[in-house]
Amino acid sequence: MKSVAFSNTLAEILTGKNVLSQLSVPQLVEKVLQRKEGKLTSTGAVCAETGKYTGRSPKDKYIVEEASTKDLIDWGSVNQPISEESFDKLYKKVSNYLKEQNEIFVFNGFAGADNKSRLPIQVVNEYAWHNLFAHQLFIRPTEDELQTHQAEFTILSAPNVKADPTTDGTNSETFIAVSFERRIILIGGTEYAGEMKKGIFSIMNYLLPQKDILPMHCSANVGAEGDVALFFGLSGTGKTTLSADPNRRLIGDDEHGWSSNGVFNIEGGCYAKCIGLTREKEPQIFDAIRFGSVLENVVIDSKTRLPLYEDATLTENTRAAYPIQAIDNIIEPSIAGHPQTIVFLTADAFGVLPPISKLTKEQAMYHFLSGYTSKLAGTERGITSPEATFSTCFGSPFLPLPATVYAEMLGKKIDEHGVQVFLVNTGWTGGEYGVGSRMKLSYTRAMVQASLEGELTHVETSQDEIFGLHIPLHVPGVPDEVLIPNKTWTNQQEYTDKAKELAAKFNANFKKFHNVPQEIEVNGGPIFK
Secondary structure (H helix, E strand, O other), X not given: OOHHHHHHHHHHHHOOOOEEEOOOHXXXXXXXXXXXXXXXXXXXXXXXXXXXXXXXXXXXXXXXXXXXXXOOOOXXXXXXXXXXXHHHHHHHHHHHHHHHOOOEEEEEEEEOOOOOOOEEEEEEEOOHHHHHHHHHHOEOOOHHHHHOOOOOEEEXXXXXXXXXXXXXXXXXXXXXXXXXXXXXXXXXXXXXXXXXXXXXXHHHHHHHHHHOOEEEEOEEEEOOOOOEEEEEEOOOOOHHHHHOOOOOEEEEOOEEEEOOOOEEEOOOEEEEEOOOOOOOOOHHHHHXXXXXXXXXXXXXXXXXXXXXXXXXXXXXXXXXXXXXXXXXOEOOOOEEOOEEEEEEEEOOOOOOOOOEEEEOHHHHHHHHHHOEEEEOOOOOOOOOOOEEEEOHHHOHHHOOOOHHHHHHHHHHHHHHHOOEEEEEEOXXXXXXXXXXXXXXXXXXXXXXXXXXXXXXXXXXXXXXXXXXXXXXXXXXXEOHHHHOHHHHOOOHHHHXXXXXXXXXXXXXXXXXXXXXXXXXXXXXXXOOO
């Protein structure tokens, strides 16, 4: 199917009598309730369930193998190829289905708060609650911007359209398929709203580097003096908790770009995990869940309609989507200058990484490529002891280009702007999980604060003998003995054995990277080989 035919078919969808375009939040909430897609909670939020799929479907994500992009994409288990023919079949299924619906919902907006590089997008939904999600997660246009808005990428989401693996070239009934030439994302067979958010993030991870902008899976905030900090970290490392600082304003909590002008938020909202949520632990998130917010797979009391955040009956991956304006302490627009500090967060359940380390540029690039944290015993079936987990650039499922592209851009920007980079271990100390104890949050906060305020710039350090990391010997508010990992273990041989075990896992993981400058592997990784 030629691109002209795609444009014509898309125009037919968008001009149909069943199209409800750019509905307001109250209108969308009304539609959700009328169509029985979700329920209203006591806070005024809409709560919907996603059925079979309560998280992303990485094995069902594809990129079309096209002449203009096939030599650029990092093909593999993350970026699976699909033929143009298969994509065209799926597109026909989705477009015909949407045209037949009594109502479909369209949102026009942007990805990227920086006007110079933002991407005009369009989201077409079968479900009203999905369109409300898109309205809250992406950047909402002004009335003037809407008049001249021309989408450069379109999501077509039809959860009730299912693929036939025998004829459509898919692994299952579910598909998230991206065509960069047709500038379309197709989503079918899944009701999980996060596929839309991460679909656009993947697109930005492809497009932004072409503009010499580094896309990043991180949170960002800014201090009173305009000093910007970035926080990278996988689930469970404390990224949300540590970046939500009452003395600093939030730029964004998950996706950012770093251009020649500074940092900008890619999104217009937040998609927060809310399992076990309480006002005491996460007041900003708790209070942001109000009218217009979307709760996903949260169990609610049938009578009071109170959200039961502690209930994981449907999934541990319960979520809340809300506009960033629902948080008080933010910067608007979501744009700031160049970072002075970058913090990589890891929850090391082996208990051997220092609670804080200063990284050289080569170490920063190495640990950025590694993206290490650990899964704990009991978190997943079959895990009986801590397992090392590596997610390239702290976001491997969303990187269409080779990882080294992003790492080299990071290294260049560290050099250009004299950025200080720290590795902070929010995991275990004095022994591995089950033996040692979790690092005190008060200590971690003190270490992060010291790094942001420049108190560690000229501090005396010692080099870790196994990982090669530079450990500050003094941090205000933290006992000196806590800073050196082996000093917190009672059995030194056990510490050495466990540290070497983790170092070997780092070394083994790094072998998957190709064309990495030798100085990164030699000077960035563990000394122990």
